[in-house]
Amino acid sequence: MDNNTPGTSSFPTISSAGDDPGLEMLQHNDRQTCGTPFLDDPLISCREIEVFYGEQCALHKMSLDIGHREVLAIIGPSGCGKSTFLRCLNRMNDSIEECTVQGEITLDGVNIYDKNVDVVPLRTRVGMVFQKPNPFPKSIYDNIAYGPRIHGLAASRSELDEIVTSSLQNAGLWDEVKDRLTSTAMALSSGQQQRLCIARTLAVEPEVILMDEPCSGLDPIATTKVETLINNLSECYSIILVTHAIEQASRVSQRTAFFHQGFLVEVGPTARIFTTPESRLTENYITARLT
Amino acid sequence: MSLHIFFLMTLLTAIAFQLGRMRAFRIAVRSGGLRKLHSLPRHYGSYTALRFAVPAFILAGLVTLFADDIAMHLVWDNLPEQLRTLPEEQAKLMRQVIIHTSGNQSPPGNNASTIIRAGWQLKQLITIILRLGWTGALLLGTLSAGLFLRKIDCTLPARLAMEKFMRWILAACTGVVIFTTFAILASVAVETVHFFQFVSPLEFFFGHTWSPQMAMHTGQVGASGHFGALPVIGGTLMITLIAMLIAVPTGLFTAIYFSEYASSRRRHVLKPILETLAGIPTVVYGFFAVFTVGPLIGRLGLLFDVETSTESALAAGVVIGIMIIPYISSLSDDAIHAVPKRLREGSRGLGATRSETILQVVLPAAMPGIIGSLLLALSRAAGETMIVVMAAGLAGNFSFNPLKSATTITVQMANLVGGAGTFNTPSTLAAFALGLLLFLFTLTVNIIALHIVRRYHARYQEGM
Numbered sequence: 124m125d126n127n128t129p130g131t132s133s134f135p136t137i138s139s140a141g142d143d144p145g146l147e148m149l150q151h152n153d154r155q156t157c158g159t160p161f162l163d164d165p166l167i168s169c170r171e172i173e174v175f176y177g178e179q180c181a182l183h184k185m186s187l188d189i190g191h192r193e194v195l196a197i198i199g200p201s202g203c204g205k206s207t208f209l210r211c212l213n214r215m216n217d218s219i220e221e222c223t224v225q226g227e228i229t230l231d232g233v234n235i236y237d238k239n240v241d242v243v244p245l246r247t248r249v250g251m252v253f254q255k256p257n258p259f260p261k262s263i264y265d266n267i268a269y270g271p272r273i274h275g276l277a278a279s280r281s282e283l284d285e286i287v288t289s290s291l292q293n294a295g296l297w298d299e300v301k302d303r304l305t306s307t308a309m310a311l312s313s314g315q316q317q318r319l320c321i322a323r324t325l326a327v328e329p330e331v332i333l334m335d336e337p338c339s340g341l342d343p344i345a346t347t348k349v350e351t352l353i354n355n356l357s358e359c360y361s362i363i364l365v366t367h368a369i370e371q372a373s374r375v376s377q378r379t380a381f382f383h384q385g386f387l388v389e390v391g392p393t394a395r396i397f398t399t400p401e402s403r404l405t406e407n408y409i410t411a412r413l414t
Numbered sequence: 415m416s417l418h419i420f421f422l423m424t425l426l427t428a429i430a431f432q433l434g435r436m437r438a439f440r441i442a443v444r445s446g447g448l449r450k451l452h453s454l455p456r457h458y459g460s461y462t463a464l465r466f467a468v469p470a471f472i473l474a475g476l477v478t479l480f481a482d483d484i485a486m487h488l489v490w491d492n493l494p495e496q497l498r499t500l501p502e503e504q505a506k507l508m509r510q511v512i513i514h515t516s517g518n519q520s521p522p523g524n525n526a527s528t529i530i531r532a533g534w535q536l537k538q539l540i541t542i543i544l545r546l547g548w549t550g551a552l553l554l555g556t557l558s559a560g561l562f563l564r565k566i567d568c569t570l571p572a573r574l575a576m577e578k579f580m581r582w583i584l585a586a587c588t589g590v591v592i593f594t595t596f597a598i599l600a601s602v603a604v605e606t607v608h609f610f611q612f613v614s615p616l617e618f619f620f621g622h623t624w625s626p627q628m629a630m631h632t633g634q635v636g637a638s639g640h641f642g643a644l645p646v647i648g649g650t651l652m653i654t655l656i657a658m659l660i661a662v663p664t665g666l667f668t669a670i671y672f673s674e675y676a677s678s679r680r681r682h683v684l685k686p687i688l689e690t691l692a693g694i695p696t697v698v699y700g701f702f703a704v705f706t707v708g709p710l711i712g713r714l715g716l717l718f719d720v721e722t723s724t725e726s727a728l729a730a731g732v733v734i735g736i737m738i739i740p741y742i743s744s745l746s747d748d749a750i751h752a753v754p755k756r757l758r759e760g761s762r763g764l765g766a767t768r769s770e771t772i773l774q775v776v777l778p779a780a781m782p783g784i785i786g787s788l789l790l791a792l793s794r795a796a797g798e799t800m801i802v803v804m805a806a807g808l809a810g811n812f813s814f815n816p817l818k819s820a821t822t823i824t825v826q827m828a829n830l831v832g833g834a835g836t837f838n839t840p841s842t843l844a845a846f847a848l849g850l851l852l853f854l855f856t857l858t859v860n861i862i863a864l865h866i867v868r869r870y871h872a873r874y875q876e877g878m
Contacts, residue, residue: 246765
């Protein structure tokens with residue numbers, strides 16, 4: 124989790140990496156991203172984006188493409204800008220005072236930071252699952268139906284039922300909750316709550332799902348369930364997964380990006396990143412984490 | 415004198431603490447270190463202090479409270495037969511006279527009257543009783559603390575005893591609060607029953623004329639004494655309703671603006687300004703109602719060709735509404751602010767707009783707190799007296815026309831009791847009946863609100 128400054132809540136800050144190995148290796152001329160950040164047919168492409176919180180630079184100039192139906196894992200130490208980057212992709216940073224994003228992020232060729240772009244349709248296309256399960260204090264049914272109702276996706280009650288059922292089924296939660304759809308979502312276990320949040324996101328039929336350490340508060344069994352779910356979902360959705368657990372990155376992702384102190388250090392196919400990383404920083408981080 | 419005793423006993427309490435602590439230390443040293451003791455020395459000290467303070471202060475307090483009565487009782491019993499058998503009213507007066515003469519500085523001469531001698535006796539007796547009592551209190555405390563000091567050894571569980579005492583004192587404080595509540599309620603209820611011996615409940619609850627002036631002498635004109643509470647109840651409900659109609663939307667919207675839209679700097683500057691509204695004395699609001707809102711309503715009335723009066727329920731209601739805005743806005747803002755940010759992000763992340771998020775996620779989650787703020791505002795509005803007196807008048811009209819003068823329960827209570835020396839005429843007793851009525855009204859509203867909040871919790875907040 125990012126170090127949250129008290130008072131400003133989810134306000135990722137750049138902390139010194141402390142005892143992180145290889146910190147001193149990062150020289151000015153090392154700020155080039157290693158590996159292959161660009162794709163032939165990207166769904167999202169970020170060009171030279173830079174994020175500031177007030178005066179503080181949270182994310183230094185970086186470029187990265189995200190493809191169709193792939194799982195991109197983002198790893199890195201606390202405060203490296205992972206969450207900041209993720210929140211740029213559906214403009215969740217807009218609600219943070221003093222946060223400025225520069226550069227260009229395009230979704231299907233449209234710059235999402237263009238001033239004519241409405242965040243409402245953008246966020247239906249780019250859904251988000253948060254670190255802590257955040258079901259609304261409503262019934263399970265109303266939680267799932269929330270998005271479709273707001274966007275008028277269902278013309279009738281039966282259509283809405285349909286959406287709720289299929290979303291819960293896709294999130295692998297249907298069998299556990301089908302008998303108590305009208306009871307409060309707050310009574311579910313945290314693993315179930317997190318899958319409910321994923322189902323809620325699926326209900327508005329996004330193309331991209333952003334996941335900000337979705338398993339950090341879950342026990343191993345619940346984590347396995349969510350990982351299986353991510354695997355299944357990747358057949359239909361692009362998923363960008365911020366994670367602390369690099370084993371998780373190796374299990375579920377096709378590509379991995381390594382962030383460090385606000386820099387995108389390296390990105391490439393997960394297998395290559397984990398076996399033959401180009402950057403010493405990446406290598407140090409992965410070996411330190413795995414051994 | 416009693417202040418000296420108080421300081422002396424406080425000092426002795428401190429000494430008892432030191433004695434207990436030192437004794438515990440000595441025992442610890444003798445038996446091989448502090449670890450051998452069951453509790454820490456300060457626990458023994460505190461408990462010794464308590465052993466002194468509790469009986470001593472209680473006895474001294476009781477003596478101080480009742481010395482006058484006991485002395486009077488003794489003096490009264492020594493009075494000649496014909497004085498003791500006076501009727502109650504005169505006896506009361508006689509006792510007052512005796513108390514008054516007890517202020518004399520010098521002893522009465524041989525040929526002084528019985529009363530003056532009784533007064534002197536009273537004075538002497540009180541002094542003796544107080545001295546005896548205070549000495550007794552000190553002795554009792556010392557005895558109790560001394561016995562405990564002798565009992566201290568390694569195994570004595572002073573810590574547990576202290577914990578028990580803490581629990582006892584907390585429970586006692588709670589008990590006092592509960593007792594006070596019930597005592598007030600009981601006294602009001604008793605007087606109300608008394609009132610209903612003069613006026614039938616049927617007239618009180620269903621009568622539509624309120625003119626509580628009773629004839630002081632037979633044959634007095636224009637003071638018939640009608641106690642139909644409907645106009646008063648109606649006035650209260652109407653003014654409260656007007657106030658809430660003004661305050662709820664304004665306060666709630668202000669709260670939403672503060673917590674959801676205003677930048678944190680603006681919130682920090684503006685919120686205290688709004689809260690000073692709550693600090694303005696209600697008399698000042700009354701002026702505002704009389705000199706600004708009242709005439710404004712009059713002018714509007716001219717504009718729309720509606721008959722208005724200088725005193726109107728509307729003016730009072732509007733101004734009370736303004737007065738209670740900060741209660742709603744400030745407390746609701748706190749409740750809304752306390753809704754976890756992740757709920758908002760979850761909703762915004764699904765593509766909900768700000769207002770959709772507020773209406774469908776934030777407000778339901780903050781509902782218990784918001785209802786609490788509304789309740790507080792409601793009881794303030796229903797209980798407001800001064801603004802109503804100034805802006806809406808004293809006369810109860812049995813009409814629900816907000817442009818006419820109106821009166822409320824609290825206004826009538828102040829009106830009935832103000833300046834009254836005795837509480838045995840129907841008009842003063844009516845104040846108690848009205849008070850009970852207001853209490854029942856607020857109680858009902860509270861119970862309903864509590865029920866709503868519980869249901870919200872049961873439905874939504876479980877496991878949160």
